[in-house]
Amino acid sequence: MKNIKLNETPVRTSRNFNINNIKLENIKIPNTLKEFKNVTVSEIGSKIKIGSNINKFNLTYGLGEFFVNQINENSNYKANIVIDSKTSKEVKIEFDFNSENDSLAENLEITANEETNSTIILKYESKTNIEAYHNGIIRTVAKKNSVLNIIILNLLNELSNNFISIENHLHENANVNYYIIDFGGKNSITNYYSNILGENANNKLNTIYIGRKNQLFDLNYIGELRGEKSNIDIEVQGALKDEAKKHFKGTIDFKKGCKKATGNENENCILLSEKAKSLALPMLLCSEEDVEGNHSSSAGKIGEKELFYIMSRGFEMKEAMKLMVRARFNGFLEKIKNENLKLKVLEEIDKRLE
Amino acid sequence: MSKTKIEEVNRNIYDIKNKDEYDFKIKKGLTKEIIEEISKQKNDPEWMKEFRLKALETYDKLELPTWGPDISELNMEEIATYVRPKTKLNSSWDDVPDDIKDTFDKLGIPEAEKSSLAGVGAQYDSEVVYHSMKEELIAQGVVYTDMETAVREYPDLVKSHFMKCVPVNDHKFVALHGAVWSGGSFVYVPKGVKVDIPLQSYFRLNSPESGQFEHTLIIVDEGASLHFIEGCSAPKYNKVNLHAGCVELYVKKNAYLRYSTIENWSKNMLNLNTKKAIVEEGAQVDWVTGSFGSKISMLYPMSILNGKGAKTEYTGISFAGKGQNLDNGFKVIHNAPNTSSVVNAKSISKNGGKCTYRSLVRITENAKNSKSSVSCDSLMLDDYSISDTIPVNDIRTDEVEFSHEAKIGKISDKTIFYLMSRGLSEEDAKAMIVRGFAYPISKELPVEYAVEMNNLINLELEGAIG
Numbered sequence: 001m002k003n004i005k006l007n008e009t010p011v012r013t014s015r016n017f018n019i020n021n022i023k024l025e026n027i028k029i030p031n032t033l034k035e036f037k038n039v040t041v042s043e044i045g046s047k048i049k050i051g052s053n054i055n056k057f058n059l060t061y062g063l064g065e066f067f068v069n070q071i072n073e074n075s076n077y078k079a080n081i082v083i084d085s086k087t088s089k090e091v092k093i094e095f096d097f098n099s100e101n102d103s104l105a106e107n108l109e110i111t112a113n114e115e116t117n118s119t120i121i122l123k124y125e126s127k128t129n130i131e132a133y134h135n136g137i138i139r140t141v142a143k144k145n146s147v148l149n150i151i152i153l154n155l156l157n158e159l160s161n162n163f164i165s166i167e168n169h170l171h172e173n174a175n176v177n178y179y180i181i182d183f184g185g186k187n188s189i190t191n192y193y194s195n196i197l198g199e200n201a202n203n204k205l206n207t208i209y210i211g212r213k214n215q216l217f218d219l220n221y222i223g224e225l226r227g228e229k230s231n232i233d234i235e236v237q238g239a240l241k242d243e244a245k246k247h248f249k250g251t252i253d254f255k256k257g258c259k260k261a262t263g264n265e266n267e268n269c270i271l272l273s274e275k276a277k278s279l280a281l282p283m284l285l286c287s288e289e290d291v292e293g294n295h296s297s298s299a300g301k302i303g304e305k306e307l308f309y310i311m312s313r314g315f316e317m318k319e320a321m322k323l324m325v326r327a328r329f330n331g332f333l334e335k336i337k338n339e340n341l342k343l344k345v346l347e348e349i350d351k352r353l354e
Numbered sequence: 355m356s357k358t359k360i361e362e363v364n365r366n367i368y369d370i371k372n373k374d375e376y377d378f379k380i381k382k383g384l385t386k387e388i389i390e391e392i393s394k395q396k397n398d399p400e401w402m403k404e405f406r407l408k409a410l411e412t413y414d415k416l417e418l419p420t421w422g423p424d425i426s427e428l429n430m431e432e433i434a435t436y437v438r439p440k441t442k443l444n445s446s447w448d449d450v451p452d453d454i455k456d457t458f459d460k461l462g463i464p465e466a467e468k469s470s471l472a473g474v475g476a477q478y479d480s481e482v483v484y485h486s487m488k489e490e491l492i493a494q495g496v497v498y499t500d501m502e503t504a505v506r507e508y509p510d511l512v513k514s515h516f517m518k519c520v521p522v523n524d525h526k527f528v529a530l531h532g533a534v535w536s537g538g539s540f541v542y543v544p545k546g547v548k549v550d551i552p553l554q555s556y557f558r559l560n561s562p563e564s565g566q567f568e569h570t571l572i573i574v575d576e577g578a579s580l581h582f583i584e585g586c587s588a589p590k591y592n593k594v595n596l597h598a599g600c601v602e603l604y605v606k607k608n609a610y611l612r613y614s615t616i617e618n619w620s621k622n623m624l625n626l627n628t629k630k631a632i633v634e635e636g637a638q639v640d641w642v643t644g645s646f647g648s649k650i651s652m653l654y655p656m657s658i659l660n661g662k663g664a665k666t667e668y669t670g671i672s673f674a675g676k677g678q679n680l681d682n683g684f685k686v687i688h689n690a691p692n693t694s695s696v697v698n699a700k701s702i703s704k705n706g707g708k709c710t711y712r713s714l715v716r717i718t719e720n721a722k723n724s725k726s727s728v729s730c731d732s733l734m735l736d737d738y739s740i741s742d743t744i745p746v747n748d749i750r751t752d753e754v755e756f757s758h759e760a761k762i763g764k765i766s767d768k769t770i771f772y773l774m775s776r777g778l779s780e781e782d783a784k785a786m787i788v789r790g791f792a793y794p795i796s797k798e799l800p801v802e803y804a805v806e807m808n809n810l811i812n813l814e815l816e817g818a819i820g
Contacts, residue, residue: 012421017714017746020421254762256737271752274719280747286762289737293762299749300756 002029006064006163007191007220009249011283019247019281022218024187027161030103030133033076038101042092047085048118052078054109057139061193061222062165070105071137077106083118083148090119090338095134097126097156103133110138112146112174119149121341124156124184132160134185139167142174144198149177151341155348156184158213165191172198172227179336181345182209182217183352192221196230196261207236208332210325210352211244211276220249225258225291236267237332239325239353240276248278252293253285261288265295270302270325322353370460371589372453372560376479379561380436386410389533392436396536401513402505409522409532416526422712423650423679428624433596434564435534437479443500444484454478461587463556471583472551473498477568479561480536491549497542498553501569504540511542515571519602519658520630527598527626531567535600538568543578543609552581552614557599559588559623565596572603572611574637579610587647590620594649597623603631605639607661612640614799619647621677627653635661635690642798643670645682654712656685659693659721671700671795674707674739683712683745688721688754699730700795702788703739710741716748717756728758733765733791 008021044050056072081091095104104124112118126132134156142148156162162185168176182188194203209217223232234250252263269278282295302324310320326349336342378395380388389410393403418425441451447464458464458476467474473487475498482500491498497508504512522532539555559566566588574580588595597619605611611631619625625648631639641655657666668684686695701709711730732741743760765787773783789796 011742011744013712013744013746014419014421014714017748019746019748259737269749271749271754274722274752276752278747278749280749280758282745282747282758282760284732284743284760284762286732286734286741289734289739289764291734291763294760295743296757296759297745297747298757299747300754301752 002027004064004066006067007189007218009220009281010061010222010251010253011285013281019249019279022189022247028131028133033074033103033105036076036095036101036104036106038096038098039077040094042090044091045085045089047083048089048091049082051080054078054080054107059137059165059167059193060195061191062137062167063163063189063191067135067163067165068137070135071107075105075107077104079108081108081110081120083110083112083116085116085118088117088119090121092121092123094123094125097124097130097132097160098128099130102130105135106137108136108138110140110148112140112142112148114143115145117147119151121151121153121338123153124162126157126160126184129157129159132156134160135163137165140169140176142168142170142176144172144174147175149179151179151336153181153341153345154184154188158184158186158215160185162188166193168194168203170194170196170198170201170203173200174198175202177204178206179332180205180207182207182219183348186214187216187218189218190220194223194232196223196225196227196232198227199229201227201230203232205232205234206332206335208329209238209246210349211238211246212241212352213244214242215244217246219247222251222253223263224253224255225261225263226255227258227261229260230258231262234265237328238268239270239272239328240278241272243273243275245277246279248280248282250281250295251283251285252295254288254291254293256287258288259290261291263291263293267297268328269299270328271299272301272321322350325349325353370457372457374561375440376437376561377440378438379434382432382434382563384410384413384430384435384533388435392534392536395436395438396502399505399509406533409529412522413526413529413533416523416529418526422652422681425624425626425650427594428596432563432593434561435567436536437561437564438481439478439483441483443482445486447484450484454483457558457560458556461556461558466554470551471554472549473553475500475539475555477537477555477557479559479564480566482537487553494547495544496547496549497540499540501538501540501571504571508540508542511573512540512571515573515602515604517600517602519604519632520600520628524628528600528628531569531598531600531628534565535567535569538570538599541572541580541582543574543580545575546577548578549580552583554583554585557584557586559595559597562591563593563595565598568599570599570601574605574609574611576607576609581612581614584613584615585618587618588620588623591622593622595620595623597625597627599627601629603639605631605633605637607634608636610638612642614642616644616799617647617651621647621649623648625651625653629653629655631657631666633657633659633661633664633666636663637661638665640667641670641684643682644795644799645670645672645680648680649678651680651682654683654685656687657695658687658689659695660689662690663692664690665694667696669698669795669798671792672709673702674704674709676705676707678707680708681710681712685714686716686726688717688724688726690720691722692724693721694725697728697730698794700792701732701741702735702792703732703741704735706738708740711743711745713745714748715756715758717750717754719751722751722753725755730760731791732762733788734763
């Protein structure tokens with residue numbers, strides 16, 4: 001059992017605001033990690049290579065030193081994915097946690113070579129009642145003119161701890177799109193960093209989350225714009241039930257030289273219980289004049305007028321609320337092309353809103 | 355296209371330096387002996403002396419903030435915390451020594467007193483040198499005096515409110531203030547009394563390598579109303595000066611208080627000021643703030659909405675030029691049902707200046723049916739200035755409506771083009787855009803300050819835009 005302080009914001013604010021980092025108590029962290037066997041990798045063609053040779057690394061931000069060290073020293077799943085496919089390709093890696101495979105420290109390195117187009121789906125699920133531990137580090141390099149879509153589906157149970165650090169480097173004209181469905185874990189802690197280097201590079205980060213019971217989500221998303229005419233859009237939609245909590249820490253940092261860059265951050269949280277809590281820090285940092293940055297953030301319950309309207313059409317209160325939350329997630333779901341995955345997400349949304 | 359240039363604040367008036375003459379100046383540094391000496395010089399009652407010494411103990415225990423601008427250049431060993439000017443408190447400008455009166459004349463204080471104010475307080479270094487209020491307000495029971503007089507003449511009222519709203523352990527510079535405070539204003543507006551014309555206190559720091567630590571305590575009793583204006587300035591010296599004032603506002607049931615500040619400290623000033631209001635049922639406090647001066651500013655006025663239906667509005671603008679780091683913002687705690695807050699913050703960064711908007715909106719479990727709306731806009735006028743927005747939104751219950759939006763960017767080329775197509779010259783178009791940007795704030799300022807702010811926005815054309 002360990003007490004840890006992690007997920008520091010790139011810029012600190014007053015300690016009294018309780019958002020510069022997060023402190024977790026009594027986190028069960030495995031001392032040794034045996035091989036994680038319950039991994040399914042979908043069929044891949046010759047244009048995508050998966051190896052396991054990965055050098056030690058450091059992260060620009062990350063959740064904290066401990067998590068990087070654990071991966072460097074003791075990772076129990078490694079994959080070095082290199083994409084050469086010019087036509088759209090999909091890779092699906094599924095991690096199923098059970099009593100034999102309850103701890104995962106996975107090291108993923110993804111390189112999207114020039115002009116390539118690919119989608120990587122990562123699914124983490126625990127169907128049994130175990131206290132799973134997941135420390136994942138995903139590092140990507142998107143080269144010139146590449147398109148890289150990454151879908152992360154977190155369906156761990158509510159006894160588990162989910163830690164993910166992501167670091168992306170985007171070169172000229174690269175498009176990196178993330179779709180994160182963050183539903184699982186007692187604690188789900190994510191550190192996301194994009195270094196948007198190339199001219200016209202474009203990063204979209206879309207997240208939906210639903211919290212219930214005592215779930216805690218701590219989302220620390222950082223985008224640094226360096227390339228001219230580069231862009232980042234961060235769109236986060238969520239709903240909190242029961243005594244669930246969400247911390248959203250979003251940073252768009254316009255670095256000097258990123259002329260005509262744009263950055264947008266939009267975070268909305270529906271509060272479905274009087275004990276649910278939403279804490280948000282949507283930061284805009286700007287050292288370049290010729291840019292456009294916007295952020296917006298909102299929190300509150302579902303509008304009474306909207307609820308009344310839906311209920312007047314014959315729906316029960318619970319159903320009406322479900323519909324409203326699903327409507328908020330609709331924009332996200334429309335972007336998911338994989339129909340099976342979309343159905344799975346819809347099913348999970350309904351289950352979690354019961 | 356041509357480069358936009360916004361002029362810096364014309365500091366000719368503010369930079370007038372008088373000879374560093376004083377009646378008494380405490381030695382530099384911060385020790386128990388120094389605090390005891392300040393207390394003796396000020397003829398404090400025993401409770402205040404004890405209070406100061408306890409605050410010093412708290413100061414020694416607290417750490418410097420681990421966030422915000424770098425204030426490591428502040429060395430309290432180099433700061434004299436108490437400088438008594440060579441005059442007593444006067445109620446006629448004729449009795450104020452010529453050089454001090456001349457300074458306030460140039461700042462326009464006596465003139466404003468005649469034309470548009472119901473009362474004026476003027477502080478020079480550590481002591482208030484002039485205080486006066488219209489007879490009719492005295493007759494209505496309004497009290498407007500310097501803090502030292504209030505400590506002596508209204509001990510119960512002061513004792514029950516002094517540093518209760520802003521406790522000394524709030525942060526290190528509040529503790530410092532508690533230990534060395536001197537001067538400032540005390541206002542009490544009795545129940546139901548409406549003070550229609552503003553009161554104004556002006557704080558002038560003339561002495562180099564010194565600090566100003568004035569304490570403002572305002573109590574607006576039930577159903578009463580007041581507009582209070584605070585102005586401050588100092589001439590520029592090569593070494594650091596420090597301002598760590600404290601403002602405590604008590605706005606009782608159904609009362610109204612507007613607190614306007616024009617801060618124009620010199621660019622060697624560290625402005626580490628603390629302002630807080632406790633707002634009771636049905637009451638409202640509005641903050642209007644223009645922040646133009648200081649080398650470093652860390653200032654976040656705070657409203658604590660403690661009563662049902664309490665309201666607050668914050669309207670503020672920061673203008674950071676060369677060598678300035680203005681870290682300003684607002685904090686609000688919604689602590690009762692049906693409370694509301696509206697925040698409208700703007701900043702302009704130019705010539706390498708840095709503006710940061712830092713804020714907190716906290717809606718607690720008690721604040722059912724509360725509403726909060728926050729808007730902050732930042733304008734960058736060149737590519738070597740910095741503008742950051744760091745807002746924290748802490749929502750702890752579901753029955754709320756909360757929204758926050760922020761924008762950052764430069765003057766839009768399209769807008770300039772549109773205005774030019776309507777017949778405006780490029781420089782007029784840019785001036786109009788910047789004035790339009792600042793207008794929501796300038797319209798809330800007292801008129802003479804609004805004119806002054808608009809005068810800052812004189813555009814020149816120079817070089818080429820990107």
